[in-house]
Amino acid sequence: MSAEPLPDWLRPPPGGFTADDLDRLPDLPPHTELIDGSLVFVSPQSRFHSLTMYVLETGLHGCAPDSVRVRREMTVTLERRQRPEPDIVVVDAAADAGPDQTTYRGEDVVLAVGVVSAESEERDRGRKPQLYAQAGIRHFWRVENVGGLPTVYVYELDPATHTYALTGIHHDRLELSVPFPVDVDLTAVDRL
Incomplete structure (x- = not known):
């Protein structure tokens, strides 16, 4: 053989x-x-991960203004050796380059969302947010599984330090005014 x-x-x-x-x-x-x-290769998604992405993607589509687009599982080219894949990205509408597009540029990203998985905790909590901040992505959400429901940790970029500052922790409902008005029922995961 x-x-x-x-x-x-x-x-x-x-x-x-x-x-x-x-x-x-x-x-x-x-x-x-x-x-x-x-x-970096990803493991198969858990049910929680998949349902949470669906609830957030659907919720963002319902809230997003016409000036942006919500995309799921698209890579973002941040620099020559950095091309992570957030679970969800919100990008400037002008950044859509057609059906064969495989990546967005960091400067086109309005919001990056990462749903933490067991196999990628260190990357999801540490390295990837660090890369997004260094690239100047103004908004980042980290989503954790707390008792079977999503908890969203909302971060905003401090332009002076190029690091993220935690601006809120949301358990049942995600209500925000930036990067645009957002209202998502996080408990919907339990009803799917």
């Missing part, structure tokens, strides 16, 4: 992978991210 050859994408090039490589490497697993020049 002969071993199958390894795919080329398992061997990083000198200096690591670049954001453009995600579009060129054949047969990458779905939702592969690039963080610090390394490919």
